[in-house]
Amino acid sequence: MMTIRWPLALLFAVLLLLPLGLQDYLLHMAIQILIWGFVYTGWSVMGRFGQVSLGHGAFLGVGAYTTALLWNNFGLVPWIGIPIGVAFAVLLALVIGYPCFRLKVVGHYFALVTLALSQVVLLSIVAARDITGGSLGMTPNSVGQSSWLALQFTSKMHWYFVALAVWAFGLWVWVKVDRGMGRAAMEAVSEDETAAAAVGINVTREKLRVTVISAAMTAFGGALFGQYQMYLNPETLSGIGVSLQIVFAAIAGGMYSLLGPTVGALLTIALTEGLRIGFGTTLIGAANTIYGILLILFIIFMPRGITGFFGAWTKRRAATAAATT
């Protein structure tokens, strides 16, 4: 416990001071890493137990669009809109999760169901173009100034601290799940569902629990990202593309360690920016192909992700060092 506390406290200190030294562009990168790091952490809350969802874009879209639509059409502030969006995402997770878990739709089949889900949400957003703006996207009405009430800030510095707080909250949830009794249950479920049921674990309920937490976090992250960008696009906030990006980032960063998903965010943001700067618009859409290829490579060579890989490596080094002294 001490071993994880200290570096984490140090990291937080650095992160609190960081924005003082960054220009807007780097701040923009940092904010995106924090928000997406939060989303990826949310994905890994279920992913680490073998519940692979290829459809988290659905929750992202529901969270973001609900919040923005309630604001634009009914003047409901995000403080109310985000909880409603999160509630919708939770409802969606229950509607999909309950029958899947009861009917033992697991593994690849579950992944396919979620994949379809994300596409259904994308198509619904596009189809409802009269209110959502369809594939052209939509813009939340701007209040023209920084406003806590409207959750709109003209200064990146503001956004940085909001994103930092939300990200830290995500880490807290991850730790809660990690240390809770449910973890033992979910680990058993991921090992063998029949055996888990045989020892008295309510498999359906345990799976729903992590799914709901995961969906809620993802919807929250989506809503926040929409607020930050002040622009919502169905392709970036729902559908297969972003869903796969979430999976890639969580797996590449390492879904079994606290900071793994955040490292994944660092990686995807760096990759996206690198492609954008290096190749401009000629390679738009190439990111998904590259994610796909990298994902395959990671699954084969580094299944525990970057953090898992280096975690094991430092442990080995420490062990050999101890053995030779």
Next chain:
Amino acid sequence: MLQLAGVSAGYGSFQALFDVSLDVGAGEAVGVIGPNGAGKTTLMRVISGMLPVRAGRIDLEGRALAGMPAHRVIGEGIAHVPENRRLFPGLTVEENLRMGAYIPSARQHVRERLEWVYELFPRLKERRDQIAGTLSGGEQQMCAIGRALMSKPKILLMDEPSAGLAPLVVQQVFGLVRRIREEGFTVLIVEQNVQQVLEVVDRAYLLEVGRIRLSGSAEELKNNDFVRQAYMGI
């Protein structure tokens, strides 16, 4: 103690159990024998709530179990050692045992139960930190039985504990069953190894294509011509 009356069950449109009635008295060891596909595993799964009952009653000490979900049935005092052992292969022996005491009523007794299971099966204590998936077949069966005992059940259901094990190990596993009997546990055991199981149970039922065909004391079945010809190759 455990009573089944007119139980039917199945999968989709396929019916696997027809009107099955049986009972197990307190302290008794009862066997269910029958060929592959007879419905033995289905019977165990129906009792432990993993498969819904279509018709009939299941009572444990007079309390109705039919319709109760699996995670509640174990709380009523029925522990199930599933077919093929079904350990958590990536967890250690001790973690597997601990999971056996997952239900709330067992959780506060984990320590004493662990000690008790280790006393019963010292081999598990030696292997407590070993990953369960790397145990030998016999040790895995021991671990699976130990895990089931962690909830201190009133009755232990065992689904083909000897399946897939070498002859010598089969002997050991039946030794374990005998030990558990001596501890005073009530046992319902399903087996294809008819000869061996009739040595450890008091009574047995013969299940064929989903129906109880015969029942009687172990002695009676051992001397029954049909059983001898069809299942013991004598």
